[in-house]
Amino acid sequence: MLKKPIWIIKLFLLCLLLLSELFCGVISLYWFLEGFFQVFPTELKVLRVGLLVAGLVFSGFCLFCFIWLEEKR
Amino acid sequence: MAERILFLTIGKLKPEEKHTLRRKLTHLTGVLYIFGVWFLTLNYGFYLASILLVSLTMFSMSVYVAYNLLKFLGFKLIHIKKLWWKLGSPEDLNGRKYYWDVCWLGLSLSTCTLLSFLVGDVRIAYIMACTVILGDGFAGIIGILFGKHKIFYNQRKTVEGHLSGFTVAFLFSLLITKSFSMSFVGVGVGMLVETLPVKVSDNATVPLSTTLTLIALKTFFGV
Numbered sequence: 001m002l003k004k005p006i007w008i009i010k011l012f013l014l015c016l017l018l019l020s021e022l023f024c025g026v027i028s029l030y031w032f033l034e035g036f037f038q039v040f041p042t043e044l045k046v047l048r049v050g051l052l053v054a055g056l057v058f059s060g061f062c063l064f065c066f067i068w069l070e071e072k073r
Numbered sequence: 074m075a076e077r078i079l080f081l082t083i084g085k086l087k088p089e090e091k092h093t094l095r096r097k098l099t100h101l102t103g104v105l106y107i108f109g110v111w112f113l114t115l116n117y118g119f120y121l122a123s124i125l126l127v128s129l130t131m132f133s134m135s136v137y138v139a140y141n142l143l144k145f146l147g148f149k150l151i152h153i154k155k156l157w158w159k160l161g162s163p164e165d166l167n168g169r170k171y172y173w174d175v176c177w178l179g180l181s182l183s184t185c186t187l188l189s190f191l192v193g194d195v196r197i198a199y200i201m202a203c204t205v206i207l208g209d210g211f212a213g214i215i216g217i218l219f220g221k222h223k224i225f226y227n228q229r230k231t232v233e234g235h236l237s238g239f240t241v242a243f244l245f246s247l248l249i250t251k252s253f254s255m256s257f258v259g260v261g262v263g264m265l266v267e268t269l270p271v272k273v274s275d276n277a278t279v280p281l282s283t284t285l286t287l288i289a290l291k292t293f294f295g296v
Contacts, residue, residue, distance in 0.1 A: 010145070011145065011146075014138065014141065014142045014145060015142070017138055017176075018135060018138045018139060018142060021131045021134050021135045021138060022131070022132075022135050024127065024128075024131045024183075025127075025128050025129075025131030025132045025135060026128075028124040028125070028127045028128040028131065029125075029128040031124050032121055032124045032125045032128060035120065035121050035124070036117070036121065045120050046191060048124070049120070049123070049124070049187050049190050049191055050191070052124065052127060052183075052187055053184055053187045053188065053191070056127075056180055056183055056184045056187070057184065059180055060177075060180050060181075060184070060277075063173060063176055063177070063180070067173055
């Protein structure tokens with residue numbers, strides 16, 4: 001009976017993982033191209049890198065939850 | 074002669090050991106990441122180098138996640154499955170198939186490189202990458218081919234493998250960073266964590282433990 005909701009949660013987690021990875025990829029490529037042509041202050045660089053770390057940690061969290069659910073099967 | 078010994082040794086391996094050997098050889102292609110950090114930092118600075126590497130890694134990981142998503146939805150992707158098999162995925166973890174090793178590696182490499190930027194020390198990124206790519210890779214390859222003595226708290230790992238993995242990673246780290254203490258401690262902690270019989274993928278635990286130890290070392294001891 002619980003099979004379907006868990007399957008949907010796992011699908012949701014996989015989609016979140018894929019979207020967060022794509023988002024991190026696109027935003028970091030954009031920031032790379034932007035930084036390639038102009039110089040930014042260190043504070044802004046640190047803020048951007050901090051945001052990227054947060055995005056990657058979120059991806060890791062989604063992956064961890066997905067694997068945890070897989071192992072509960 | 075050496076080639077013949079190697080050939081005979083590989084010939085005697087069990088199928089699952091051959092599969093692990095393929096996975097470890099694929100692991101070593103991560104040397105490109107170390108080269109990427111070095112080349113890009115030299116040309117564009119560490120900030121641009123780290124975010125470009127994150128971008129490239131995340132796009133590659135997305136392909137792998139998309140493949141697993143399609144598989145989860147019930148698509149039969151035989152050719153891609155065969156390709157992944159040839160590259161050594163999935164990992165055999167205590168008798169069950171583990172598909173997420175590649176993802177953990179990409180995520181942890183990217184996160185640790187960015188953390189190294191936040192503390193302003195590219196050496197941490199080099200040492201972390203050398204430990205997880207060369208240390209783990211060589212430990213697996215030498216362990217499978219020539220390993221005789223099992224580590225007493227983890228019967229899946231060998232002393233010979235880990236000593237050779239530590240030596241290779243340490244020498245490369247030392248060569249790149251010129252810092253004996255950081256290389257020794259970073260690689261040492263990473264390889265020690267590698268031997269622990271934990272359920273989480275070593276591709277996540279090794280880079281994180283190495284990076285956090287080196288950040289602590291830099292913060293508290295100013296190395």
